[in-house]
Amino acid sequence: MKKYSDEVFATSLIGQNMAVICGAAGNKFLLCTANDFVSPWLPAVQSRFSNWVVSLGKSRKDVHTKIHGFHQAVIMSPEALKQYIPIMDSLTRQHLQTDWDPFQVVKVYPASQKLTLILACKLVLGLDPDRAQRFSDSFAVAQQGFFSLPINLPGTTYNRAVKEVEKLKQEFLKIILERKKMVLENREKAGSDILSRTLLDENVHLLSDLEIALCLVSLMIPSFESTSSSITFVLKHLSELPHIYDMVYKEHMEIAKSKDPEELLNWEDIKKMKYSWNVICEAMRLTPPAIGSYRVAKTDIHFAGITIPKGWKVLWSPFTTNKNPKYFPEPENFDPTRFEGDGPTPCTFIPFSTGPRMCPGKEYSRFLILVYMYNVVRKFKLQKLIPDEKVLYRGAPYPASGLPMSLQPH
Numbered sequence: 001m002k003k004y005s006d007e008v009f010a011t012s013l014i015g016q017n018m019a020v021i022c023g024a025a026g027n028k029f030l031l032c033t034a035n036d037f038v039s040p041w042l043p044a045v046q047s048r049f050s051n052w053v054v055s056l057g058k059s060r061k062d063v064h065t066k067i068h069g070f071h072q073a074v075i076m077s078p079e080a081l082k083q084y085i086p087i088m089d090s091l092t093r094q095h096l097q098t099d100w101d102p103f104q105v106v107k108v109y110p111a112s113q114k115l116t117l118i119l120a121c122k123l124v125l126g127l128d129p130d131r132a133q134r135f136s137d138s139f140a141v142a143q144q145g146f147f148s149l150p151i152n153l154p155g156t157t158y159n160r161a162v163k164e165v166e167k168l169k170q171e172f173l174k175i176i177l178e179r180k181k182m183v184l185e186n187r188e189k190a191g192s193d194i195l196s197r198t199l200l201d202e203n204v205h206l207l208s209d210l211e212i213a214l215c216l217v218s219l220m221i222p223s224f225e226s227t228s229s230s231i232t233f234v235l236k237h238l239s240e241l242p243h244i245y246d247m248v249y250k251e252h253m254e255i256a257k258s259k260d261p262e263e264l265l266n267w268e269d270i271k272k273m274k275y276s277w278n279v280i281c282e283a284m285r286l287t288p289p290a291i292g293s294y295r296v297a298k299t300d301i302h303f304a305g306i307t308i309p310k311g312w313k314v315l316w317s318p319f320t321t322n323k324n325p326k327y328f329p330e331p332e333n334f335d336p337t338r339f340e341g342d343g344p345t346p347c348t349f350i351p352f353s354t355g356p357r358m359c360p361g362k363e364y365s366r367f368l369i370l371v372y373m374y375n376v377v378r379k380f381k382l383q384k385l386i387p388d389e390k391v392l393y394r395g396a397p398y399p400a401s402g403l404p405m406s407l408q409p410h
Helices: 023-031 033-037 044-048 060-075 078-099 108-125 129-146 157-185 194-200 209-240 242-257 267-271 274-286 362-379
Strands: 008-013 016-021 038-040 105-107 293-297 301-303 306-308 313-316 380-384 391-393 397-399 404-409
Touching: 016 023, 023 033, 023 313, 033 038, 033 301, 078 108, 078 267, 078 362, 105 108, 108 129, 108 194, 108 209, 108 362, 108 397, 129 157, 129 209, 157 194, 157 209, 194 209, 209 242, 209 274, 209 362, 209 380, 209 397, 242 274, 242 362, 267 362, 274 362, 362 380
Parallel strands: 016 313
Antiparallel strands: 008 016, 038 293, 105 404, 293 313, 301 306, 380 404, 391 397
16 A cells, blocks of 8 residues: 555455555445445455355355345344343353363463354354354364365365365255254244244345355354454453453453342343443554455456456455554554544444445444453453464464463452
8 A cells, every 4th residue: 555555556366456445434435335346256266165155056145135125124133132141141151161261371362263163153053052062163174275275185184174165055054954844844833943033034035055055154254264263362361451451351250240140131232331342443444354355346347446346256355454653553553542422433334234234244243242241351351371362364364372261350
């Protein structure tokens, strides 16, 4: 941006001609205004893992539009998700008892990944923790292949991932068939999980079983990757900044004192966690849960006096605004007060993207991060054991050694 333009510049990435759109105006243009002129695009290796869509014999756009609309309208609205807050709280308490309480040191990243997938399996598919663990193992292998060299030879990371993706696909279809049979036999026995609610919806006939499977897996992958990443970096900052931790702890204890010890969190409690949410937003500003997304130009696109030719790939990245002093003064400082009042300038802080393709799991992630944070902070003070631990990237950032923390129970 310093060398070429803080609005749009051309480069070459992963063998593709690439236009990088920058700044608040660029975010608004690409993610809202230009929606009819661009399509989602994935690099070759990641695209191969989207072959569930290809196998439907339909265009990616048709399936993406149908599934995204179904997410928003049926299963991921804030009203629909509020009922899951007590379940999130209950499973998080159990998780801390088994994976945190017995130990003096915990690796936060793998621990948070474990819980986020158990919760996703419970809330999305209605599965118990044991069956969820098998999903976790398969997701981990598939995730590694998603960001590996596409060499499909026996023994390679990519080859193992291809096999796991097929296993996941068949397992999802099996679960859907089982649940369909149960719902048809007795609608009143259908669970409150997202799959059951999907199958009870009057518009479910618009989706095939394979489309429903894609719908479900596209909810679970971000939870496994991005939400666990956000939890990890929130706790990292709390361990580094005692004054921030103390203010979060105070807010959480005020909520806890208003409840019976065994009483679970609810929507009213979540609404009271205003400072905690500002802390989470600031952590996501400094370390966004997604490092960007790609589009492909369906026609020549004109922006900021530049023409992006048809067929060129377009990159959006939150870093063009999140670390920009034009929008966030002293951008490397951790300052939750940036999000008080009306908050940042529109289109400068969009960790879940914005516009028609905004992440449908935004509210789900918000609830889960707040619930996890509430339970950890009330039980422990945290001490980071590797002061300068490197941050690596796949689809989301993660600490190279898993962020080991020393736990000091209150």
